[in-house]
Amino acid sequence: MxxxxxxxxxxxxxxxxxxxxxxxxxxxxxxxxxxxxxxxxxxxxxxxxxxxxxxxxxxxxxxxxxxxxxxxxxxxxxxxxxxxxxxxxxxxxxxxxxxxxxxxxxxxxxxxxxxxxxxxxxxxxxxxxxxxxxxxxxxxxxxxxxGTYVKPPVLSLPDKVEFVETKQYLAGFFGKKRSLTSVEVTHLFYNVQTNAIGKALITGFAQTAESKEIKDFFKRGKEIAQKHIDIFGTFLHDEDLPVPMSWDATISDSTEKIFSDKLLMFHIMAMIASGVGFYGAAMAASPRRDLGLKYATLIPEISLYLEEGASLMIKHGWMEEPPQANDRDQLIEK
Structure with a gap:
């Protein structure tokens, strides 16, 4: 055995x-x-x-x-x-x-x-x-x-079990849109909250980073996060549902260096990468066309930002390589 x-x-x-x-x-x-x-x-x-x-x-x-x-x-x-x-x-x-x-x-x-x-x-x-x-x-x-816990929105309980009867359930661009499902609301709420937490973190990191190049990278990330907060928040607002709070006011005005730029970059890159996963899960769970397409258009934007960050880390020698498969062609050449 x-x-x-x-x-x-x-x-x-x-x-x-x-x-x-x-x-x-x-x-x-x-x-x-x-x-x-x-x-x-x-x-x-x-x-x-x-x-x-x-x-x-x-x-x-x-x-x-x-x-x-x-x-x-x-x-x-x-x-x-x-x-x-x-x-x-x-x-x-x-x-x-x-x-x-x-x-x-x-x-x-x-x-x-x-x-x-x-x-x-x-x-x-x-x-x-x-x-x-x-x-x-x-x-x-x-x-x-x-009293600081922010709960997801509360929805009315359904009166009975119902089945989808028309393709209007999938609509989102033309005609009347159906209400958001509880699953769609949950993903929207969480993605607003995630971006709000990330925006506050990246704002603090932008204030305390050493390199102007890294500061500028974080400033763009802050703008992207706010854009996504506005987009997801609009979906919730249109349904008269609450939008999670901003955390910007919880960051002080300190500009003193705390972490190395290497740590700052790795941390933000890891959080953004997890965010891409959350968007993918939300897109798969959102059958309403306008909502699913919105996630589909935002994922490439984040992916390009991640690529830019990876290029910066490689440029400065900060990116450790994870374990990799053998390069057979290289081994043959040896």
């Missing part, structure tokens, strides 16, 4: 483990800075718990990498953060930021677990999911207690 612990790591496991290492070293830097500036004593233990979790993940990942003789990624370290810098983010934003990252971790961890093969990687990603759920609980409960 095959030893389940001695089988090679699959491509899915390699990519998920590498990405998790990068994200956890980044999370350690960001939350150490948060901890140094937090004032709310109810938020402090959540940040401390997040730091401990990220460090524990890194330790487990290092064990797997060393056992496999896999090169340890550079990731992020003390050199990428100035924890004594002035406070840039309010405690309310810190809490919302952590809640948003827990949502991303739930999706990424679930996908990684679904494709994991070896017992050690299965165990690791079960742990990642459990920690993401716990962070959800911690942030949700405190935000509900403090």
């Amino acid at each position: 095959e030893d389940k612990m001695n089988i090679p790591l699959t491509a899915a496991e390699l990519s998920a483990l590498w990405t998790q290492y990068m994200n956890d070293t980044l999370a350690t830097c960001v939350n150490r800075y948060f901890l140094e500036n937090v004032e709310d004593e109810e938020v402090r233990p959540i940040i401390e718990w997040t730091i401990d979790t990220a460090k524990e993940n890194v330790s487990l990942l290092l064990d797997i990498f060393r056992k496999e003789n896999f090169p340890i990624p550079i990731g992020f370290s003390d050199q990428d953060v100035n924890i004594t810098a002035q406070n840039l983010f309010s405690d309310t934003y810190k809490l919302m930021y952590l809640r948003h990252l827990s949502i991303i971790a739930l999706g990424a961890g679930g996908s990684a677990l679904g494709l994991a093969t070896r017992e050690d990687t299965v165990s690791f990603f079960k742990r990642v999911l459990e920690k993401a759920v716990h962070l959800q609980d911690l942030t949700r409960n405190l935000m509900l207690k403090q």
